[in-house]
Amino acid sequence: MKVFTVENIRLADQYTIKNEPVSSVQLMERAALNCAEWIYSNCKNHTKFAVFCGNGNNGGDGFAIARMLYLKGFDIDVFINKDHLKFSDDALVNYKKLKDISGISLKDFHEIERYNFDEKTIIIDALFGTGLSRNPEGIFKKVIEILNSKVNPKISIDIPSGMFADQINNENATIFKADYTLTFQFWKRAFLHPETGSFTGKVVVLDINLSQEFIENTSSNDFVIDDEVIKNIFKIRQDFAHKGTYGKSIIVGGSYGKIGAIMLATKSALKAGSGLTFVLAPNCGYEILQTNAPEAMFMNGGEKNINQIEEQENTVYGIGPGLGTEKETEKALVKFLENHQSPLILDADALNIISKDNNYMKLIPKKSIITPHPKEFERLFGKTENSFDRLDLAKTKAKDLGIYIVLKDHHTQVITPSGNVFYNITGNSGLAKGGSGDILTGIITSLLAQKYSEEEAAVLGVWLHGKAADFAAEKYSKEAMQPTDVINELGNVFLDLNKKATTQL
Numbered sequence: 001m002k003v004f005t006v007e008n009i010r011l012a013d014q015y016t017i018k019n020e021p022v023s024s025v026q027l028m029e030r031a032a033l034n035c036a037e038w039i040y041s042n043c044k045n046h047t048k049f050a051v052f053c054g055n056g057n058n059g060g061d062g063f064a065i066a067r068m069l070y071l072k073g074f075d076i077d078v079f080i081n082k083d084h085l086k087f088s089d090d091a092l093v094n095y096k097k098l099k100d101i102s103g104i105s106l107k108d109f110h111e112i113e114r115y116n117f118d119e120k121t122i123i124i125d126a127l128f129g130t131g132l133s134r135n136p137e138g139i140f141k142k143v144i145e146i147l148n149s150k151v152n153p154k155i156s157i158d159i160p161s162g163m164f165a166d167q168i169n170n171e172n173a174t175i176f177k178a179d180y181t182l183t184f185q186f187w188k189r190a191f192l193h194p195e196t197g198s199f200t201g202k203v204v205v206l207d208i209n210l211s212q213e214f215i216e217n218t219s220s221n222d223f224v225i226d227d228e229v230i231k232n233i234f235k236i237r238q239d240f241a242h243k244g245t246y247g248k249s250i251i252v253g254g255s256y257g258k259i260g261a262i263m264l265a266t267k268s269a270l271k272a273g274s275g276l277t278f279v280l281a282p283n284c285g286y287e288i289l290q291t292n293a294p295e296a297m298f299m300n301g302g303e304k305n306i307n308q309i310e311e312q313e314n315t316v317y318g319i320g321p322g323l324g325t326e327k328e329t330e331k332a333l334v335k336f337l338e339n340h341q342s343p344l345i346l347d348a349d350a351l352n353i354i355s356k357d358n359n360y361m362k363l364i365p366k367k368s369i370i371t372p373h374p375k376e377f378e379r380l381f382g383k384t385e386n387s388f389d390r391l392d393l394a395k396t397k398a399k400d401l402g403i404y405i406v407l408k409d410h411h412t413q414v415i416t417p418s419g420n421v422f423y424n425i426t427g428n429s430g431l432a433k434g435g436s437g438d439i440l441t442g443i444i445t446s447l448l449a450q451k452y453s454e455e456e457a458a459v460l461g462v463w464l465h466g467k468a469a470d471f472a473a474e475k476y477s478k479e480a481m482q483p484t485d486v487i488n489e490l491g492n493v494f495l496d497l498n499k500k501a502t503t504q505l
């Protein structure tokens with residue numbers, strides 16, 4: 001799914017209104033109906049809604065939603081700024097409709113302090129939408145702060161009020177803190193970055209039927225990896241395949257005390273479908289690797305640390321997990337990279353070694369995939385102020401070096417050399433544990449060996465990793481799930497993918 005800027009959302013609106021055709025107030029009605037339907041099919045334990053409406057179209061959505069929920073039998077209180085009753089045209093239409101309903105009480109924002117937010121009440125935030133032009137101040141700021149202090153469930157319409165859709169807010173900005181955000185048609189960029197995304201709660205994208213033609217013909221550099229993207233990448237395994245069909249992976253890493261990391265990466269490469277999988281590790285890991293991953297063949301890279309990396313043809317290398325940064329390992333990696341041309345995957349200590357010397361960066365073969373977490377990214381490319389700036393820097397570096405950067409975060413970003421960004425929306429905080437990154441390296445290496453393109457391997461890889469983690473969290477909880485559980489769930493994710501990709505009778 002494309003991520004549109006506010007400007008493009010406005011153009012999509014206008015195009016839909018002109019070409020469907022549909023009036024703008026009808027489009028608002030459609031958007032509001034989508035929200036109301038979602039709300040009454042999901043909110044089963046609450047009977048009352050306190051709806052907070054601003055003066056723009058977001059407020060208009062709020063008025064329409066309030067009317068619809070009232071007609072479904074809920075108790076509704078609507079809060080507005082009675083000192084300033086100047087609305088956008090469509091909001092005014094819906095404000096008037098609401099005023100005609102005697103059963104809905106219209107309250108002033110100032111009444112919030114005496115209002116009974118009882119346990120049956122859900123708060124709906126329709127103060128500001130994508131039209132926010134400055135940080136909320138005065139009464140708006142106060143209302144948002146009071147609402148944020150309430151324990152009632154909170155639903156934002158389109159975007160949490162106070163948040164800018166395309167850019168980062170100031171550090172101390174006042175933003176409504178939602179449990180759910182019902183957003184129209186597209187993910188907004190700010191939802192996908194940690195500084196702002198932490199205010200959305202769960203994001204639900206509602207299809208309000210904006211013109212598909214406009215969406216298809218309007219380019220965007222930003223994408224969310226949704227089911228549609230994955231459907232277009234995933235290839236079912238051919239019936240007449242042999243082990244050679246699905247490529248050869250060599251996972252390189254491990255050092256004394258860090259054999260677990262390379263074990264996890266190797267197991268993941270096996271589970272993700274690589275035809276032949278090798279593990280190149282120091283001898284101290286021989287027994288444990290051969291015992292726990294007997295399907296993988298062992299290649300000796302040294303005694304306690306790797307001091308040589310053998311070059312083989314037609315092989316995809318995934319280098320880094322548990323590698324360590326010893327001098328002899330550094331030498332081995334540099335020597336290997338000096339002679340290696342084809343794209344590979346670099347992670348963890350391989351990146352830490354590369355960040356030791358500016359000249360090493362140039363040794364990364366074109367089209368390679370690097371998978372840094374924020375700290376590794378900083379060591380490689382320098383400090384940035386926030387995740388928006390970090391992404392901009394990553395785009396520059398991906399282009400300059402001609403590589404793919406998988407920037408690991410809550411919504412991991414895959415940045416291509418051409419400047420596209422794919423945001424991942426699978427995965428959960430159960431992955432915030434040592435070992436999770438090693439799994440991703442194994443998966444991406446395996447996919448690249450299986451002849452997925454670099455972009456496909458990175459995009460499918462981060463999605464698979466997150467999806468398997470979501471399955472693991474469902475079974476064991478985010479707290480208790482282990483990286484090994486994530487590896488084991490890969491099978492269930494592939495089963496689902498195969499089901500969707502195969503003709504069903």
Ligand SMILES: NC(=O)C1=CN([C@@H]2O[C@H](COP(=O)(O)OP(=O)(O)OC[C@H]3O[C@@H](n4cnc5c(N)ncnc54)[C@H](O)[C@@H]3O)[C@@H](O)[C@H]2O)[C@H](O)CC1
Pocket residue numbers: 009013027028031054055056057058059060061088127128129130131132133134135136137140157158159184185210
């Ligand atoms: N295609 C869609 O996604 C649809 C979206 N809809 C809804 O429309 C809003 C966007 O509406 P817009 O009128 O452009 O903006 P807002 O409602 O966000 O209101 C802006 C309003 O408030 C003023 N303002 C801006 N910032 C501040 C501030 N800090 N303090 C005070 N006042 C402020 C500004 O001048 C405007 O007057 C979108 O989010 C959806 O909810 C449609 O309903 C359907 C199609």
Ligand SMILES: [K+]
Pocket residue numbers: 058125126127128129156157158159160161
């Ligand atoms: K809102």
